[in-house]
Amino acid sequence: VTPLWLDCDPGHDDAFAILIAAHHPSLKLLGITTIHGNASLKNTTANAGSVLEAIGRPDIPVYPGSRKPFCRPAVHAPDIHGESGLDGTDLLPKARFPPVTDKNPILAMRDALLAEPKGKPWVVATGTLTNIALLFATFPEVAEHIQGLSIMGGAVGEEFTTAPMSRLPGEQSRIGNTTPFAEFNIYCDPEASESIFSNSVLAPKTFLITLDLTHQVLASTAIQDRILNGASGHSESPTVLRQILHALLGFFSTTYATVFGLTTGPPLHDPLAVAIILSNLNPEFAKKHPRTALKFDDKGGERFAVKVVTDGQHGQDVSVTGQLGRTIAFPKEGHGVAIPRGVDLDGFWNLIDYCIQRADEC
Ligand code: BDR
Numbered sequence: 001v002t003p004l005w006l007d008c009d010p011g012h013d014d015a016f017a018i019l020i021a022a023h024h025p026s027l028k029l030l031g032i033t034t035i036h037g038n039a040s041l042k043n044t045t046a047n048a049g050s051v052l053e054a055i056g057r058p059d060i061p062v063y064p065g066s067r068k069p070f071c072r073p074a075v076h077a078p079d080i081h082g083e084s085g086l087d088g089t090d091l092l093p094k095a096r097f098p099p100v101t102d103k104n105p106i107l108a109m110r111d112a113l114l115a116e117p118k119g120k121p122w123v124v125a126t127g128t129l130t131n132i133a134l135l136f137a138t139f140p141e142v143a144e145h146i147q148g149l150s151i152m153g154g155a156v157g158e159e160f161t162t163a164p165m166s167r168l169p170g171e172q173s174r175i176g177n178t179t180p181f182a183e184f185n186i187y188c189d190p191e192a193s194e195s196i197f198s199n200s201v202l203a204p205k206t207f208l209i210t211l212d213l214t215h216q217v218l219a220s221t222a223i224q225d226r227i228l229n230g231a232s233g234h235s236e237s238p239t240v241l242r243q244i245l246h247a248l249l250g251f252f253s254t255t256y257a258t259v260f261g262l263t264t265g266p267p268l269h270d271p272l273a274v275a276i277i278l279s280n281l282n283p284e285f286a287k288k289h290p291r292t293a294l295k296f297d298d299k300g301g302e303r304f305a306v307k308v309v310t311d312g313q314h315g316q317d318v319s320v321t322g323q324l325g326r327t328i329a330f331p332k333e334g335h336g337v338a339i340p341r342g343v344d345l346d347g348f349w350n351l352i353d354y355c356i357q358r359a360d361e362c
């Protein structure tokens with residue numbers, strides 16, 4: 001069983017990342033830190049607690065992390081995730097237990113990770129990177145100790161071919177979802193992100209899940225139906241958890257259609273950052289589970305040095321060049337960041353369904 005720590009900003013897609021992390025039998029979720037991002041820290045923290053309650057894992061501790069980036073105001077995404085950060089259903093329960101506030105969240109991460117055997121635990125980040133940057137800056141020994149770091153963030157490579165976005169009037173193409181070039185998680189705290197990618201201990205153990213991959217994983221209406229009724233179609237009425245997840249995806253679909261004109265279903269970005277631990281690209285997992293490892297494609301082991309553009313102010317760089325928060329990936333032999341470019345879609349949706357079933361059984 002692989003231990004992991006999840007840092008997130010729930011967030012509709014973050015909820016699915018929590019689901020896999022908390023319920024896959026090959027994973028042990030040590031704890032969650034929350035971060036400013038899709039909504040305020042207060043809201044993302046409440047949402048994390050609600051999701052854990054809904055999936056039957058209220059035992060997992062939630063630590064509220066940073067309220068804002070190092071040197072900028074926080075940016076939120078109510079147009080995508082609603083005012084609460086997780087709009088779309090009244091069925092989500094409130095957390096039974098309050099978040100943990102009597103221990104520093106960065107220290108909690110460090111202690112939990114170092115308590116696991118060296119080379120075993122993973123850190124997964126599905127929000128902006130302020131907490132994670134603080135972790136590795138304050139306790140560099142954690143970078144040596146962990147097996148890997150998986151981040152949902154960034155936009156590299158070609159413009160979207162499957163799902164062109166048209167948020168900015170008059171634009172023909174774009175690779176970012178917040179500006180023409182920048183992805184939201186990196187845009188929110190570009191300095192924190194740069195500190196991660198320039199860390200030479202971390203780079204060779206980092207997976208970066210970028211938008212060109214996540215936009216292949218669209219929760220179409222057929223997928224939404226499958227989330228509600230299960231892979232084989234239920235004869236009885238759907239469980240409350242299935243109803244919750246279905247309603248969340250319905251809301252997410254509507255905002256993606258409104259904001260991006262994307263009518264084929266919203267991309268389920270964040271769970272891919274957890275799923276990569278259960279994949280062929282994680283040699284340790286693939287060796288133990290050669291038949292069930294989820295297949296990702298990293299184009300023959302491509303590796304990159306990643307730079308983040310940190311010049312510019314939020315809000316002033318949106319429609320002109322969109323450079324602030326841009327991730328630029330330079331090919332690098334051997335020791336760079338891995339950026340998977342494709343995934344077995346059926347395998348991914350089966351994984352989600354499997355984890356919903358397990359949550360419903362507990
Ligand atoms: C990322 O931004 C957030 O809105 C999502 O939760 C995801 O982590 C996608 O750009």
Ligand code: CA
Nearest residue numbers: 011014126127
């Ligand atoms: Ca997120």
